[in-house]
């Protein structure tokens with residue numbers, strides 16, 4: 108660890124490394140090195156092996172949303188013809204990209220860009236996408252590639268309509284990994300470094316291990332961890348899992364949580380009345396509001412499947428790459444309803460939850476259109492109450508704080524009534 | 529009624545009453561039908577069983593029951609399909625085949641409310657790779673086995689080859705139909721054109737081919753007359769209901785080619801001859817597909833393809849029939865729109881809502897678009 112980070116708390120490390128990742132990308136660009144924009148759960152192992160700096164548009168868009176800068180970007184996308192039905196992460200990013208492009212062409216920084224609270228990231232020289240969380244990421248990255256006239260690496264992980272994942276699916280994905288390697292060799296003009304690749308995979312596994320350590324802390328009752336924190340720390344499991352940035356930060360955070368647990372220091376100072384699972388993405392522009400509303404009710408979030416998307420454990424020594432292929436395709440929203448429900452059920456049970464909050468996300472069809480069925484099955488299996496609210500992860504126009512408050516209040520009442528029984 | 533009119537009426541009748549088409553087929557053959565949801569199922573495999581492949585592309589219902597299962601921002605066609613499922617409209621089907629090339633269909637494939645067994649398969653999206661063909665062959669193998677089991681039949685390679693031939697012939701005649709319809713817009717108006725395509729989804733394909741052939745022979749014997757209206761290319765998922773096409777007719781718009789998922793995208797790519805087995809060659813169709821929002825293409829040739837169509841047919845404009853809440857189509861739009869603007873190609877986007885009963889807004893827009901052309 109470098110000297111500067113010594114003695115830093117996990118929270119400080121998070122801020123430090125998040126900023127550093129963006130700085131790395133800017134530095135790479137300034138040096139004339141390659142920058143890649145990547146889908147959040149696309150495998151970074153290949154690009155990182157090649158020393159390519161990575162930028163993650165979803166995380167970037169989430170940051171813009173949290174800093175209340177989404178509307179400006181959405182407006183640019185709107186002018187370019189993007190319908191409000193398209194995922195708002197994608198629209199924020201296309202808006203941002205168009206502004207960067209304008210800047211690159213004219214040499215002038217558009218005013219909206221200059222005034223944006225967005226973290227400054229450079230334009231990509233290539234993009235990599237993977238559809239393990241949605242096919243929207245295929246459409247979005249097609250557009251990036253065409254509008255910037257740059258190569259696009261696609262890792263297609265076919266929807267697993269039948270579980271377990273068949274061998275032929277893993278073979279197909281592993282073949283794409285090998286294809287991505289040869290694409291990168293052409294793009295970079297040098298051979299792929301397999302030794303480094305081994306190290307990067309091992310690093311990724313160490314990051315994932317520490318990430319999972321954190322997630323498990325919400326299993327305790329009372330919980331030392333409020334899972335809202337995972338929404339914040341997620342930035343690093345997305346953007347830096349193949350670097351030690353993520354490992355260092357997560358280890359520190361997990362250690363802190365363990366110490367807290369031993370010392371009897373809990374997230375709500377032990378005053379948690381009820382525990383919920385949050386299904387879906389956070390509402391970034393209203394992260395504070397949603398957190399506070401729940402907290403005011405004494406409701407702590409001890410389950411969330413979304414951060415679990417990055418539980419990308421695999422055998423880093425498996426040269427067939429089938430294990431890695433499996434890790435990237437088994438994401439619960441890339442599987443049949445039955446498996447999806449089982450994954451969520453585990454989260455509800457492990458988090459010792461009393462109820463579930465479903466985010467009906469206007470942006471995200473894949474994470475919304477099975478809410479009714481999922482909720483009904485889980486209710487049947489656990490008897491736990493649930494509510495659903497209308498929202499959007501980055502378009503602030505699609506979330507109504509009052510509706511959210513009413514819904515979670517109703518849930519709190521149902522949970523308390525259940526417990527009183 | 530002229531012979532042409534009689535044939536067109538036959539197509540229109542089938543298009544308007546798929547249930548009857550299915551019942552007639554069942555009465556005639558003693559076999560039933562298998563439902564095929566959009567998009568790009570290897571229909572030949574169903575045809576090879578002797579059962580009738582029936583396209584499932586929504587309807588024109590007012591949505592009520594579907595509201596329980598789908599939020600308002602699900603695409604119009606799947607709202608319709610869900611409504612019809614809830615009503616039991618598909619329950620006579622022996623099976624239903626669902627592919628999952630968009631996020632909406634992934635979800636829909638997991639929540640069928642009807643009673644027919646559902647067979648789901650996934651298209652690979654890294655389509656340039658040989659590994660993708662291999663993957664799809666495996667998916668088709670499983671699909672085939674499930675069909676055999678459900679229908680209690682065996683599908684031989686010879687059966688599949690025979691069906692491939694039937695389908696290739698049908699696609700070829702439909703491509704010719706598109707050209708003839710462009711030459712004779714006085715005879716084939718937008719509604720009739722759509723009926724010929726739509727009937728295709730409910731008729732056994734060799735019968736459809738024969739009827740289209742008959743139609744074309746009649747038409748081609750007529751003189752080609754100059755068209756005084758405008759010519760357009762239509763792109764999108766589908767252009768329905770007929771009320772929408774009425775407007776085209778009213779304002780003298782001839783559809784000289786289309787890129788609709790329900791129409792020409794279905795006949796764009798043939799199953800090629802070759803040494804490989806039929807499943808492999810069926811899989812290759814997906815690899816060779818282009819210009820569709822559901823077939824990943826990092827070069828996005830759709831805009832270029834549409835502009836080529838404009839050039840080939842001397843069309844005046846492209847009409848974008850945008851399926852309400854269809855994000856794959858909505859993602860394609862800004863790119864080809866920019867390309868159109870750069871090349872001076874006129875275009876108009878109209879919203880397709882299968883539930884719609886009145887079209888006043890679209891009418892006004894088409895009217896002013898035509899006036900400004």
Ligand code: SF4
Pocket residue numbers: 165194195196197240241242243244388470471472473474500
């Ligand atoms: S929010 Fe949903 S649609 Fe958008 S990128 Fe994420 S998973 Fe895909």
Ligand code: SF4
Pocket residue numbers: 566603604605606630631632633765822851853854855856857
């Ligand atoms: S492609 Fe579009 S219209 Fe078709 S099911 Fe998907 S979202 Fe709906």
